[in-house]
Structure formats: structure tokens, C-alpha cells
Amino acid sequence: MPQDGRPPVDRQLPGEEARDLLTLVRELVRREIRPRAAEEEDAGTFPRGLFALIGEAGLLGLPYPQDHGGGGQPYEVYLQVLEELAAARLTVGLGVSVHTLACHAVAHFGSKEQQAEHLPAMLGGALLGAYCLSEPAAGSDAASLRTRAVHEGGNWRIDGTKAWITHGGVADFYTVLARTGAEGPRGITAFLVPGDAQGLLAAPPEKKMGMKGSPTAQVHFDGVTVPDDRRVGEEGQGFTIALSALDSGRLGIAACAIGLAQGALDEALEYTLTRRQFGRPLVDFQGLRFMLADMATRIEAGRALYLAAARLRDTGLDFSRQAAMAKLFCTDAAMQVTTDAVQLLGGYGYTADFPVERYMREAKVLQIVEGTNQIQRMVIARHLAGPESKP
Missing domain, CATH: 1.20.140.10 (Butyryl-CoA Dehydrogenase, subunit A, domain 3)
Incomplete structure (x- = not known):
């Protein structure tokens, strides 16, 4: 039985490197996550320092290529790391999953220049991300979103409100889906917005029945301006x-x-x-x-x-x-x-x-x-x- 008292979970891992990674994660869980999980969740404390530590351990970019600062791990390994983290504290496991989701657009659809500029910090743990798709009136029906981005010269002006955003107000960057064209899914485009952009404001976190340590908030975009080189993919490719x-x-x-x-x-x-x-x-x-x-x-x-x-x-x-x-x-x-x-x-x-x-x-x-x-x-x-x- 491991030192933290939990019975071992049999894992199907593809090699020695993956086994060593799981050993590292279990030790991090034992020392840094499990001992404070109950107290911090009860107090509603977001463990920002813990995410920095997780980033230093290389766990914030596991399924992405090593040449951009990722871990180069297959998804079957990455997901078992998530499982270990969530078993100790869901705020941490889900937070890593959301960050990975926020990196997806640049990692898979960004230009080579965007990947070279942004991915090392995103995948290496220097930055924490959030994913902005849902809105107050567009949850399950995401294709009906109303946040709009208008092309002005070489920039985009974003106006609207996103809802239910994990890491809202604490993220360093937001992957934002906004309408740039006609109604429906073909009029949506993706943008990479810095967390300190002028006009970006997070509302107070929602009061939830669980995951109190993970801030979930509306994020308002009031004339947020980003250059065209922060548009990810083609116009209309966002959905x-x-x-x-x-x-x-x-x-x-x-x-x-x-x-x-x-x-x-x-x-x-x-x-x-x-x-x-x-x-x-x-x-x-x-x-x-x-x-x-x-x-x-x-x-x-x-x-x-x-x-x-x-x-x-x-x-x-x-x-x-x-x-x-x-x-x-x-x-x-x-x-x-x-x-x-x-x-x-x-x-x-x-x-x-x-x-x-x-x-x-x-x-x-x-x-x-x-x-x-x-x-x-x-x-x-x-x-x-x-x-x-x-x-």
C-alpha cells in the first residue's frame, strides 16, 4: 500500500517512462495535494502556487509535443495522470484538464509562428489558461453564442460575456470563441486573449455546491482589442x-x-x-x-x-x-x-x-x-x- 494509505490502482502503461511519471505524480499528490485538499476546498482557496508547482513538474503540457515545451505523452498516459490528481483533489485534476483544453487551439490550429511564440510558456507551466465558449444564453447550444469580434484595421475588437468559465479571473490567457460572421456555427472564430487585456473583467466567482476552490465566473469583454496575429485558425473555423x-x-x-x-x-x-x-x-x-x-x-x-x-x-x-x-x-x-x-x-x-x-x-x-x-x-x-x- 502506498505511503498515503490509498490502495494501489493497477495501471496499463505503455512503458517505463510512463511508470516513472505516475510514480512522480503519486509522490506529488502525497506531499503537496492531499494534505491540504479538504481545508483549502472548505475555505474556497484556489491553489495557484500548486499549479505553478505542477507546471514546474511538467504536468501542464503532457499530451503536447516536446519541441514546444510539452511532455510528448500519449493521451492514455495523460488521462491516467489526471485520474491520480482528481482522486486527491478535483479542483486540481479538472484545472489541469481545462488548461489542456485552453491550449488545444494554438497547439492544433495555430500557425507555426503562433506555436513558437505562445506554446512554450503555455505548456511549460509559466501560464495558466481558461476556455471561453459558453455564454449566459448559450450553454448547450454553443453555436448560438453572441460575443462578437469586429475587424478594425489590423486588430479585432471583442465585446460580450462568457459564462461558467473555470479559472475566470485567475487565468493568464483565455481561448475565446466569438462571432465574426453570420449566425450559426460557420460564423465563429477563435482568439487567444491575454488575461491582462484592457477591457477584460471577471465577475465575482459563482457560489457553487462543490469545487469551491476552483473559481468559476463570468468573463466580460468590453472593447477588448487583440491584434490579428492572435486570431487562431481561419475566420469562421472557430466552431x-x-x-x-x-x-x-x-x-x-x-x-x-x-x-x-x-x-x-x-x-x-x-x-x-x-x-x-x-x-x-x-x-x-x-x-x-x-x-x-x-x-x-x-x-x-x-x-x-x-x-x-x-x-x-x-x-x-x-x-x-x-x-x-x-x-x-x-x-x-x-x-x-x-x-x-x-x-x-x-x-x-x-x-x-x-x-x-x-x-x-x-x-x-x-x-x-x-x-x-x-x-x-x-x-x-x-x-x-x-x-x-x-x-
Whole structure:
């Protein structure tokens, strides 16, 4: 058993380098993340210094090329790192996933000049990113966004409001999707906006039921001006860029969900092994053993699903349907597993003395972010049966 008391999780890793990376992550979790997670989440403290440390360890650019400062790791390895981080503190695991999402546009669609100028700091940990797609009236229907960018000379003027932005107000850069043309998905363009741009203002963070240490805020753009060399991709290509990023981002959410569920199972197992009732350990009661077995099965199934999707991505095959399936299944599994963990701890599970009540509150948001699970079902159904018929 590791020094932090958690039982080991068997990993399917492609080589010695990946095993060494997981060892590094587990040591960082043991020393730097787990000891302060409960206290900082309760206080709503964003661990900016911890993200700097994670960046110095090379964990903020793992799936991107080494020649631009990334880690050069396949997605199947990167996602297992996310799982380890989220098992200790979801604010950290999800934060790394969001940063990776924010880097996607420049890394995959940026010009060579943009990549050379921006990626080393973005991937090397000097900067922390945020991803601005959703708006107050454009969440699931992202193609109807209203934030507008107007070309003025050699610059773009951006006006509008983005909503539900993780790292809103603390990010060093924002990947922003704005309308530059007609209505619909073909009129959207991507921009890379500095966090200190004049006219950019973050509202006070939302008051949430969970993930209190991770700031989620509206971000207002009031005449924010950026040069044309911060436009990423072609005009009108933004929605394609956004969907491409979301397919990968959904795998990040799936991995975080399984990490959260694993953390809840670990707590429940330890509690039922040591707590005694009627002269016997709780784990001796068949009904509780069956609950633990179901929890473990959901976790293993979810892990297998997100890893299968990651391997498709790593080999260059289409993985959009599998990413939606992984996000759907893993986040639903996390909600069920964390709820069961609270039940297994009984009254103690409902108190803040044990972390499972926090895990349950945090699990809920994973069914909503980066496409609600209802949207994932729509994506899967379209892959199976084609688009819906129009009346």
C-alpha cells in the first residue's frame, strides 16, 4: 500500500517512462495535494502556487509535443495522470484538464509562428489558461453564442460575456470563441486573449455546491482589442476548433470522474474494514460487500472506456462517439459511486469530517460541464442513427 494509505490502482502503461511519471505524480499528490485538499476546498482557496508547482513538474503540457515545451505523452498516459490528481483533489485534476483544453487551439490550429511564440510558456507551466465558449444564453447550444469580434484595421475588437468559465479571473490567457460572421456555427472564430487585456473583467466567482476552490465566473469583454496575429485558425473555423477541443476535453472529464470515484471507493473501503457493528467489521455484511463490488465494477468499466477512446485518439482514429460515451458513463458512475460511499459511511458520510460528502457534491458538476450528459446522448445517437429529422 502506498505511503498515503490509498490502495494501489493497477495501471496499463505503455512503458517505463510512463511508470516513472505516475510514480512522480503519486509522490506529488502525497506531499503537496492531499494534505491540504479538504481545508483549502472548505475555505474556497484556489491553489495557484500548486499549479505553478505542477507546471514546474511538467504536468501542464503532457499530451503536447516536446519541441514546444510539452511532455510528448500519449493521451492514455495523460488521462491516467489526471485520474491520480482528481482522486486527491478535483479542483486540481479538472484545472489541469481545462488548461489542456485552453491550449488545444494554438497547439492544433495555430500557425507555426503562433506555436513558437505562445506554446512554450503555455505548456511549460509559466501560464495558466481558461476556455471561453459558453455564454449566459448559450450553454448547450454553443453555436448560438453572441460575443462578437469586429475587424478594425489590423486588430479585432471583442465585446460580450462568457459564462461558467473555470479559472475566470485567475487565468493568464483565455481561448475565446466569438462571432465574426453570420449566425450559426460557420460564423465563429477563435482568439487567444491575454488575461491582462484592457477591457477584460471577471465577475465575482459563482457560489457553487462543490469545487469551491476552483473559481468559476463570468468573463466580460468590453472593447477588448487583440491584434490579428492572435486570431487562431481561419475566420469562421472557430466552431470546428471548439468541437475538436471538446472531444479531447470530454476524455479529461471522464478521467477526472473516475479519479473522484476511486477516491470515494478508497474511503468507503477503509471505513468498512475498520468500523465494527454487531461485533463484526462492516465489510463482513453481504449487502455492503455487494455495494463495494458494484462501485469497483463501475470504476473499472469507466476506466476501460476512457482508455479505449484515448487509444483511438493516439492512433489518429476518430474517437468522437467514444469520447461522448466515456464522458457520459464515467460521470454517471462517479455520481453513483460517491452517493454509495456516503451511504456506506452512514451518518459520518454526511459530515465534513470525512471527504465523501465533498466527493458527492463535486461529482454532480461532472455530469454538466463540457456538454451535459443529455448532450452526450444526442452526440452518441447522431453517430448511430444520423442527425434528427427536421419537421
